[in-house]
Amino acid sequence: MQCIILAGGVGSRLFEETRIKPKPLVEIGKKPIIFHIIKYFAKFKIKKFTICLGYKGELIIRFFLNLKKKYKIKIVKNNQIVFLNKDLRDIVIYFVKTGKNTGTGGRLLKIAKKVGDDENFLMTYGDGLYDINISKLIKQHTKNKAVATMTITKPKDRFGLAYCKGDQLINFNEKKIVNKNNNNWINAGVFVLNSKIFKYIPNFKSFFEHEPIQKLIKKKLIKVHKHFGFWACMDTLKDKIELNKIWKKKAPWLI
Numbered sequence: 001m002q003c004i005i006l007a008g009g010v011g012s013r014l015f016e017e018t019r020i021k022p023k024p025l026v027e028i029g030k031k032p033i034i035f036h037i038i039k040y041f042a043k044f045k046i047k048k049f050t051i052c053l054g055y056k057g058e059l060i061i062r063f064f065l066n067l068k069k070k071y072k073i074k075i076v077k078n079n080q081i082v083f084l085n086k087d088l089r090d091i092v093i094y095f096v097k098t099g100k101n102t103g104t105g106g107r108l109l110k111i112a113k114k115v116g117d118d119e120n121f122l123m124t125y126g127d128g129l130y131d132i133n134i135s136k137l138i139k140q141h142t143k144n145k146a147v148a149t150m151t152i153t154k155p156k157d158r159f160g161l162a163y164c165k166g167d168q169l170i171n172f173n174e175k176k177i178v179n180k181n182n183n184n185w186i187n188a189g190v191f192v193l194n195s196k197i198f199k200y201i202p203n204f205k206s207f208f209e210h211e212p213i214q215k216l217i218k219k220k221l222i223k224v225h226k227h228f229g230f231w232a233c234m235d236t237l238k239d240k241i242e243l244n245k246i247w248k249k250k251a252p253w254l255i
Contacts, residue, residue: 001046001048001120001121001122001138001215002046002048002049002050002112002114002115002121002122003041003046003048003049003050003121003122003123003124004037004049004050004052004108004121004122004123004124005024005034005037005049005050005051005052005053005123005124005125006100006107006108006123006124006125006126006127007022007023007024007051007052007053007054007057007060008022008035008052008053008054008055008100008102008107009023009054009104009124009197010055010100010107011023011026011235012025013235014026014234014235014237014240014245015024015234016237017237018055019077020142021056021059022039022054022056022057022126022255023126023127023234024051024057024060024126024127025049025059025060025063026067026127026132026234026240028234028240028243028244028247029126029244029247029248029251030077032063033125033126033127033129033243033248034060035130036253037124037126037129038093038132039124039175039252040129040254041080041124041134041183042088042091044134044135044138044184046134047090047091047092048091048092048094049091049092049093049094050076050093050094050096050111050114051093051094051096051107052096052098052107052110052111052201053095053096053097053098054097054098054099054100054102054107055100057095059095060095061075061076061079061095062128062130064081064095064231065081066091067081071083071084071085071219072084072085074087075121079094079095079096080092080093080094080095080200081093082149086152088090091186092218092255093104093156094148096110096111096195097099097203098110098111098171100170101205102109102204102205103126103139103204103205103207103208103211104206104207104209105201105202105206105207105208105209106201106203106204106205106206106209108123108193108198108201108208109198109201109203109204109206110195110204112195112198112239113143115195115198117195118194118195118196119194119195120128120138120141120142120192120193120194120195121189121192121193121195122134122190122191122192122193123190123192124189124190124191125233126186127187127234127235128175128190128231128232128233128234129192129230129232129234129251129252129253130153130188130190130227130229130231130232130245130253131191131230131231131252132151132190132225132231133189133227134190136225137149137151137190137192137225138176140167140193140223140225141192142199143248144167144197144223146192146194146221146222147193147194147196147197147200147216147221147222148192148193148194148197148213148216148221148222148223148225149191149192149193149222149223149224149225150162150169150188150189150191150213150222150224150225151187151188151189151190151191151224151226151227152164152185152186152187152225152226152227153185153186153227153228153231154185154186154223155184155185155186160171161184161185161222162185163185163228164224166227167223167224167225168222168224169213169216169217169221169223169224171186171217171226172209172214172217174212174244185224185226188227188231189211189233196213198216200215200216202211229252230252230253232246
């Protein structure tokens with residue numbers, strides 16, 4: 001199973017850093033957050049990654065190409081690398097330029113040809129860290145034969161809420177609304193999707209979190225995977241500082 005990483009956004013709320021680099025290259029513990037994400041998924045035997053590039057995407061390519069100074073890397077043209085060293089052996093990374101103004105759904109649509117018919121794949125954003133059990137997520141998705149499985153976690157400020165009944169997603173609201181029954185969840189940004197997902201994305205400007213998810217909810221084709229462990233999203237400078245503090249203690253995503 002491959003993992004698609006959406007890494008094309010501007011990251012305007014972290015402009016102290018993103019005015020000179022894309023958000024996935026912002027460092028946590030002296031390494032870009034996207035490198036942490038890849039190493040985390042690799043622990044679950046995920047070997048193939050496709051990075052959807054946009055804003056300052058050439059810097060992400062340059063970062064990985066420069067890793068040849070430290071790691072054994074085979075460069076296949078300028079859009080694919082293969083790690084040959086012991087701890088990242090056989091990890092393959094593809095780089096796809098998906099445009100600066102493309103929506104998150106549009107970025108997925110642009111890599112549709114890299115996904116086989118009736119194939120499941122992982123999708124995540126390039127700015128989150130967590131200790132989600134990826135194996136359990138995949139197992140649940142496969143058992144349910146869902147078109148999409150969204151990982152959800154308990155909310156923090158500024159996030160829209162997901163509502164569910166069992167493992168069925170019944171509503172997703174981008175604006176925060178407090179539920180008195182404490183059935184409050186947020187999108188944790190880690191999905192398993194089936195290739196059928198592409199027919200629910202209308203165009204390259206579409207945002208995956210809007211129309212596609214709402215369509216799936218109506219057709220009862222999207223499930224949820226509840227995560228109760230560590231989760232953090234690096235949206236602001238404050239988030240970056242907090243994640244670096246966690247890194248210095250004991251980073252949960254490395255355990």
